[in-house]
Amino acid sequence: MRFLNFPFLVYENILKHLEPSELLLFSFCSLKTRALVSKMRHASTYTIFILDKPEKMSYGFVEKPEKEQILLSWTWKKIAMESENLDNWTQLKLKDVHLDCRVTFHGKLNIPTLLCRCEDVPTRKRFATALHSHMCEVFHVKPEMQFKLSLDYMNELPDTNTVRDVTFLKSSVNSTVADEFFEKFHVTRALFSKRCVPDRLLKDSYKFLEIKNLFVSWSSWLDISLLLKVKCENLVVQCSTLHKKDMIDFLNNWLEGNNTRLKAVSVFRSVANDAHLIMDNFNLEAWDPKVDKIKYDEPVRDYCEGLFCFMCDINKYMLRSGILRRKSDGTRALVRATYEQLHFLVLKN
Template sequence: MRFLNFPFLVYENILKHLEPRELLLFSFCSLKTRTLVSRMRHTPTYTIFILDKPEKMSYGFVEKPEKEQILLSWTWKKIAMESENLDNRTRLKLKDVLLDCRVTFHRKLNIPTLVCRCEDVSSRKRFATALHSHMCEVFHVKPEMQFKLSLDYMDELPYTNTVRDVTFLQSSVNSTVADEFFEKFHVTRALFSKRCVPDRLLKHSCKFLEIKNLFVDWSPWLDITLLLKVKCENIMFSSSTSVANDAHLIMDNFNLEAWDPEVDKIEYDEPVHDYCEELLYFLYDIKKYMLRSGILRRQSDGSRALDKTGSYCSS
């Protein structure tokens, strides 16, 4: 590779002008290119695996939810490999994993995509695991993974037992599969369930209430009785059930007090701001949106919840 014959200052300046996805591909070339990229100054951040489409996985940087920067994708669609494309196939080696694939690029976004054999599930899982390890060593990303996925494709996830954040997308499976996910992957920080997620995914789950931070965009099956069961640090959810419908439970388990803006200053740090920025806008602007009904204080441990028309927030 002639590039490596350049003086140090020359290729250092070239590398500074490459995009992260270009640096990633460059780091795959050899041990020396890997070392060159690892010596660069990288801002520590988190990475995410995205499984939002059939037979496709993406991997990228994430600073805030819904703002991912995709570095690499791979697909295993059942595409008949024409004879002229056979010469373009390569065996990509990453650590001790060999992935038989063909490299293509997204025309508009210029995202590298690996076209893999559809039957080679084990190699894809090991490649995903090796890719994250490579990113930790070369780009100095945080070791805890994040997932955004439909649980229909859970079998494609890399080998790990801890996950920082998980975002659930629309799935056809039920709560049993959700509990299998929580048993296999220990979620250390937050679960975010998007509005498109059907009720059956979490409605009868026994495990999701144990997560430290729980954010459910919208589910009519969630109501005030959930506050009797949660053990998490923060929970935010929208519900169509009003406090009046559960008056007897509130009287037995909560003290209901009027909202006092001088005393009840609900302040949230990460990850609440990360996932609930839009909801918090309505909660804080009390002069413009008079939606607060009061404060619920749980008698058992003093945990408090803000009751807002159509939504509940607990800390």
């Protein structure tokens, strides 16, 4: 490869103009190209595995949810190599995994796709694991993985014990499989369940209640009995069927000293016109926005940026607000009610 004979400053200048996906392919070429890419400055970020279709996986950078930058995809549909021109195929060597594949590019997005021969599941899992290890060593990405998947394809996931964030997509399985997922993978930060996820996936699952941050787009199955069992720090639910009495019971449960981990809860499209009736049940202290400022944890800001942006204009949207004080430890929580919404936030001072 004549490129490697150039002076260091020459190929350094060339490499810095390549796209991340191009750098990744270049790093596959040899140990020397891998070392060259590794010497570059790379922004420290997280990566994500996406499994939303059968026989296909994608991998990319992710700084904020739903804004991932795909670096590479690979598919393992059965291919008869004998009918193809073998000159178009290569053997990709990554750690202890050797894959016969052909590189194609996805249309306008120009995303490289590895067209692989049909391999067994263990080989595909080892490849995904080796790819992430390669990214950690060469691109200096953070080691904790993130997943975005349909649980129909859970068996294809790389080998790991911990996952930072996971996004559930539409699937045909039930809560038993969901609990198997939570048994196998310890989710350290957040679970995001998209609107397309069917009720049966989380309705009868109890493992997910212990995840630190829960963001559920469609939660018609979430009743007060489940809500009182939640052990998370932050919970945001949309399209729920929780009613006035449920929200009163929830706030009383917190006042009684339960769920001391809780930091914030937001319920959308639920309480309808009952905001005043809910607030009338409590002795609320006046809230001064200049003294007690609203500040959510990073996961809430990441996943709910669009939902909370309108709350900046308090005077326009707020119906009632006030501060609850828990007698057992003096902890204070801000409760805000708008049309069809209730927002609960434990204050930090």
